[in-house]
Amino acid sequence: MNGSATNGTTKPNGVRHATNGTHARSKSRESAEDTHKEAPAVANTLKRIPMHGRKESNPLAPPFIVSAPGKVIVFGEHAVVHGKAAIAAAISLRSYLLVTTLSKSKRTVSLKFTDIGLDHAWNIPDLPWKAFQHPTKKKKYYDMVTSLDPDLVEAMQPHIANVSPDAKPEARKIHIAAASSFLYLFLSLGSELSPPCIYAMRSAIPIAAGLGSSASISVCMSAALLIQCRALSGPHPDQISHEAEEQLERINRWAFVGEMLIHGTPSGVDNTVATHGRAVLFQRKDYSKPPAVKILREFPELPLLLVNTRQPKSTSAEVAKVAALKQRHPTVADGILDSIDAITRSVHEIISDETFDPRSEESIAHLGELFSINHALLTALGVSHPKLERLRYLVDEAGVGWTKLTGAGGGGCAITLLRPTPSTNHSTSSQLNGEAAHEPEDPMRLLEQKLQDEGFERYETTLGGDGVGVLYPAIVDDVEIHQEEFLTAEGRQGIEELVGAGRDGEAWKYWRP
Ligand SMILES: Nc1ncnc2c1ncn2[C@@H]1O[C@H](COP(=O)(O)OP(=O)(O)OP(=O)(O)O)[C@@H](O)[C@H]1O
Numbered sequence: 096m097n098g099s100a101t102n103g104t105t106k107p108n109g110v111r112h113a114t115n116g117t118h119a120r121s122k123s124r125e126s127a128e129d130t131h132k133e134a135p136a137v138a139n140t141l142k143r144i145p146m147h148g149r150k151e152s153n154p155l156a157p158p159f160i161v162s163a164p165g166k167v168i169v170f171g172e173h174a175v176v177h178g179k180a181a182i183a184a185a186i187s188l189r190s191y192l193l194v195t196t197l198s199k200s201k202r203t204v205s206l207k208f209t210d211i212g213l214d215h216a217w218n219i220p221d222l223p224w225k226a227f228q229h230p231t232k233k234k235k236y237y238d239m240v241t242s243l244d245p246d247l248v249e250a251m252q253p254h255i256a257n258v259s260p261d262a263k264p265e266a267r268k269i270h271i272a273a274a275s276s277f278l279y280l281f282l283s284l285g286s287e288l289s290p291p292c293i294y295a296m297r298s299a300i301p302i303a304a305g306l307g308s309s310a311s312i313s314v315c316m317s318a319a320l321l322i323q324c325r326a327l328s329g330p331h332p333d334q335i336s337h338e339a340e341e342q343l344e345r346i347n348r349w350a351f352v353g354e355m356l357i358h359g360t361p362s363g364v365d366n367t368v369a370t371h372g373r374a375v376l377f378q379r380k381d382y383s384k385p386p387a388v389k390i391l392r393e394f395p396e397l398p399l400l401l402v403n404t405r406q407p408k409s410t411s412a413e414v415a416k417v418a419a420l421k422q423r424h425p426t427v428a429d430g431i432l433d434s435i436d437a438i439t440r441s442v443h444e445i446i447s448d449e450t451f452d453p454r455s456e457e458s459i460a461h462l463g464e465l466f467s468i469n470h471a472l473l474t475a476l477g478v479s480h481p482k483l484e485r486l487r488y489l490v491d492e493a494g495v496g497w498t499k500l501t502g503a504g505g506g507g508c509a510i511t512l513l514r515p516t517p518s519t520n521h522s523t524s525s526q527l528n529g530e531a532a533h534e535p536e537d538p539m540r541l542l543e544q545k546l547q548d549e550g551f552e553r554y555e556t557t558l559g560g561d562g563v564g565v566l567y568p569a570i571v572d573d574v575e576i577h578q579e580e581f582l583t584a585e586g587r588q589g590i591e592e593l594v595g596a597g598r599d600g601e602a603w604k605y606w607r608p
């Protein structure tokens with residue numbers, strides 16, 4: 096529970112700050128606003144100015160925050176890695192990246208990714224700029240990069256080798272994945288003259304649970320670095336549709352590069368839905384070309400239960416398992432992947448039909464069967480886990496819906512499509528006759544209790560929200576968000592309240608083609 100959230104009489108941020116020294120606060124606010132007038136990095140359609148083109152006397156860019164959602168894959172995980180279609184939807188759990196520019200006397204770039212315990216700084220001049228800026232290697236901010244350059248990955252290694260040297264091996268792996276992802280993007284989009292900065296990450300998305308935490312942070316890093324090199328215009332409410340689409344595409348391309356550093360061989364569906372939000376029908380047949388993406392703006396409000404087995408898993412290990420099975424049993428594995436593809440296409444047809452009614456028992460039951468079949472096929476591919484099977488068993492036993500794993504499997508989360516409950520008629524004949532009411536136990540309540548007893552965790556979320564968003568400058572309710580409070584905000588509630596999440600029409604802006 097976040098202490099500041101319950102503080103009561105006025106807006107939470109105002110209350111918190113009033114006890115912290117009003118003078119200092121309003122000063123930092125003024126400087127942020129002034130700077131914003133001088134250097135509207137994202138507010139207008141910009142002439143591109145190289146970061147290093149700024150005059151010595153220019154004020155510091157204000158702190159700003161970018162945010163991106165996690166996702167659930169509703170149908171088609173794993174098959175999508177092998178060129179088949181998938182449907183994924185954004186969830187309301189999000190990551191937030193606060194970027195603070197330091198004075199020019201510092202020459203460091205720092206990561207403070209406190210969710211994973213990573214705190215690392217590099218000296219900007221020491222980084223392998225020569226390798227990344229070499230004319231045969233240098234990428235433009237608008238390029239489409241579909242594979243990592245092994246020479247550049249190699250050039251980064253001495254700078255990755257000194258990340259968290261004393262951490263335990265498991266934690267270190269996590270740190271190295273996140274740090275490599277950032278550094279490759281920083282070296283690709285920045286220059287030796289990039290401003291010294293602190294990049295502070297907080298996320299409400301559980302890590303390695305199949306909800307796209309890595310894609311969400313990759314989208315944040317890509318968007319922040321593109322904003323800093325002034326390669327984005329907007330977001331602003333009257334931005335024309337195709338221009339907004341172009342910005343999202345630019346962010347998505349570099350987020351895919353970030354994902355490659357974490358996953359190895361991502362299909363790109365996770366970063367695509369984390370960038371665009373809503374829901375997407377996604378297919379990448381040829382990795383050297385852009386994927387086919389259809390944004391599903393009218394994605395139905397499906398009644399879903401989202402549960403985490405809390406069994407950690409590695410996406411790259413699960414993806415490798417399927418690749419190995421495909422090598423050993425090509426015909427059988429291809430048959431399974433084709434069946435998953437057929438399910439995804441059939442679902443797309445069903446939900447696109449205007450007669451589809453997510454409140455109808457019949458429609459949901461039809462879709463529910465496809466949930467169960469998709470899960471069975473994923474189990475056949477070897478990516479389920481005893482905890483996922485136990486979860487599915489408990490939901491089946493309660494008779495409340497149809498369950499499938501979501502994301503990479505091997506643990507992580509499952510989604511259940513809930514059976515619509517017939518409206519309960521409380522005035523039964525026995526009650527009307529004055530007999531004692533013996534309410535049958537609510538199966539959903541019983542299930543929730545069992546899930547809790549067995550250590551499963553349920554998430555409250557809605558599907559289909561906004562994609563990447565920007566709070567520039569990092570000011571909510573006229574108060575600048577400070578790095579320290581950002582890093583120490585308690586849990587999901589604490590961070591969401593601090594950044595003013597979900598308060599559309601205010602400071603947060605989104606590209607909405
Ligand atoms: N809040 C965070 N802060 C820093 N790094 C993070 C954070 N969340 C995720 N990561 C990085 O992403 C990695 C997790 O990626 P992984 O693909 O295994 O899981 P996922 O993205 O949650 O699941 P899936 O790909 O199945 O949806 C972590 O090891 C870490 O490097």
Ligand SMILES: C[C@@](O)(CCO)CC(=O)[O-]
Pocket residue numbers: 168171172173174175176305307358360361362363364365410414502503
């Ligand atoms: C397992 C997978 O299909 C989904 C992970 O969320 C991998 C990918 O698409 O990159």
